[in-house]
Amino acid sequence: MNKFNGYRCSICGTEYLPGQVTYTCPKDGGNLDVVLDYDAIKKKFHPEDIKSRTDFSLWRYLPLLPVNEPAGSSTPLHAAGWTPVFALPRLAEKLGLKHLWLKDESRNPTASFKDRASALVVTRARELKSEIVVTASTGNAGAALAGMAAAVGQKAVIFAPKSAPQAKVAQLLIFGAKVILVDGTYDDAFDLTVKASNEFGWYCRNTGYNPFTLEGKKTAAFEIWEWWIEAHRDWHKKDGELDSHTPLTIFVSVGDGNIISGIHKGFKDLLALGWIPNMPRIIGVQAEGSAAIANAFHAGNETIQPVSATTIADSISVDLPRDGIRAVRAATHTDGTYITVSDDEIIKAIAELGTMGIFAEPAGAAAYAGLVKGASLGVVGSEAPVLVMNTGSGLKDVRAALQAVQSAPVIEPTLEAVKKVL
Ligand SMILES: *Cc1c(COP(=O)(O)O)cnc(C)c1O
Numbered sequence: 056m057n058k059f060n061g062y063r064c065s066i067c068g069t070e071y072l073p074g075q076v077t078y079t080c081p082k083d084g085g086n087l088d089v090v091l092d093y094d095a096i097k098k099k100f101h102p103e104d105i106k107s108r109t110d111f112s113l114w115r116y117l118p119l120l121p122v123n124e125p126a127g128s129s130t131p132l133h134a135a136g137w138t139p140v141f142a143l144p145r146l147a148e149k150l151g152l153k154h155l156w157l158k159d160e161s162r163n164p165t166a167s168f169k170d171r172a173s174a175l176v177v178t179r180a181r182e183l184k185s186e187i188v189v190t191a192s193t194g195n196a197g198a199a200l201a202g203m204a205a206a207v208g209q210k211a212v213i214f215a216p217k218s219a220p221q222a223k224v225a226q227l228l229i230f231g232a233k234v235i236l237v238d239g240t241y242d243d244a245f246d247l248t249v250k251a252s253n254e255f256g257w258y259c260r261n262t263g264y265n266p267f268t269l270e271g272k273k274t275a276a277f278e279i280w281e282w283w284i285e286a287h288r289d290w291h292k293k294d295g296e297l298d299s300h301t302p303l304t305i306f307v308s309v310g311d312g313n314i315i316s317g318i319h320k321g322f323k324d325l326l327a328l329g330w331i332p333n334m335p336r337i338i339g340v341q342a343e344g345s346a347a348i349a350n351a352f353h354a355g356n357e358t359i360q361p362v363s364a365t366t367i368a369d370s371i372s373v374d375l376p377r378d379g380i381r382a383v384r385a386a387t388h389t390d391g392t393y394i395t396v397s398d399d400e401i402i403k404a405i406a407e408l409g410t411m412g413i414f415a416e417p418a419g420a421a422a423y424a425g426l427v428k429g430a431s432l433g434v435v436g437s438e439a440p441v442l443v444m445n446t447g448s449g450l451k452d453v454r455a456a457l458q459a460v461q462s463a464p465v466i467e468p469t470l471e472a473v474k475k476v477l
């Protein structure tokens with residue numbers, strides 16, 4: 056079945072055939088949305104066909120993806136996605152919420168949400184017979200590309216700012232990518248990557264540039280959809296008062312704006328297929344020091360003004376977000392909003408999530424910090440069912456994690472000394 060019709064520009068609406076363009080709209084540089092043949096998909100598949108698949112990875116959604124099944128099996132690339140959702144009852148009580156869950160993307164093969172995008176891009180690169188895939192990255196996108204590429208024997212080149220946390224750089228190197236550290240910001244690395252890919256004919260994965268990253272990221276929405284149907288069944292057993300049309304509220308951290316746009320796209324696909332009755336609310340969380348998209352949202356327009364980004368949350372530290380327009384729409388089109396949080400609030404959120412057995416990197420914990428603020432501001436009501444995304448593992452940035460806790464005491468190996476510190 057050919058389900059991939061082409062692309063539509065998110066700014067001017069021009070449509071392109073799959074072979075006509077590769078990255079952005081030639082007219083205005085707008086990000087391209089992949090256009091699927093919903094009628095063909097609807098004719099061939101029912102929700103039950105998806106839900107009964109035994110492939111517990113993002114590849115269970117292959118009927119809704121614009122690629123063919125990747126060759127091989129049982130590699131990390133085949134294991135991306137299908138992350139767990141945990142209930143957070145103690146934190147819910149603290150925030151005065153009745154229903155709170157967290158979807159833990161740190162469980163992906165390279166420990167961040169980015170594996171979803173990279174799995175799709177590497178699969179696409181192999182379809183295009185590209186020898187080398189390249190990306191700019193603050194760390195996670197590169198680690199994901201390097202890991203997914205290594206899994207299937209694809210060559211990868213990664214440009215990252217030299218300030219990237221050490222664990223992320225270690226991942227890039229261990230996965231055998233060609234790693235080039237740029238003496239500059241993520242934005243500098245981004246522009247350099249585009250130039251290099253044009254010069255050398257490499258396939259460029261850059262976030263908010265390559266349309267396939269969004270298609271990978273949307274699979275999180277499909278998983279939320281499947282989980283939500285199950286969660287609803289449980290609710291009705293416990294308290295029948297919540298009606299089945301109460302929309303879910305999703306909190307997600309935002310840097311370039313591609314994850315939030317991807318989640319939005321996934322739900323738009325489901326709505327177009329008639330598989331969901333309504334949209335969830337999508338709430339974006341940015342760091343105060345890197346808030347270009349939140350600024351545009353609150354100014355009531357889609358004009359993204361660059362900032363000079365500074366935040367401890369390196370994965371969402373972006374001067375000029377590359378997917379800002381669609382990221383603003385993810386909130387405006389779903390009755391959502393944008394919340395900004397300080398680095399102190401992010402660090403506190405790392406510690407709070409830790410008390411539930413969840414270890415988030417700063418950018419991952421930012422979403423929860425946004426919920427804490429949103430709950431206190433009344434952005435979400437106490438009855439609202441809330442799902443927070445943790446987008447990356449705390450092991451990615453141990454230095455930041457140690458700022459969230461007091462250091463451990465060092466003692467003589469005697470019981471006396473133990474008694475003193477207890
Ligand atoms: C990339 C990333 C984000 C933000 O995603 P964008 O698409 O840039 O908005 C959030 N958290 C983590 C851990 C990330 O790696």
Ligand SMILES: [Zn+2]
Nearest residue numbers: 064067080085
């Ligand atoms: Zn256009």
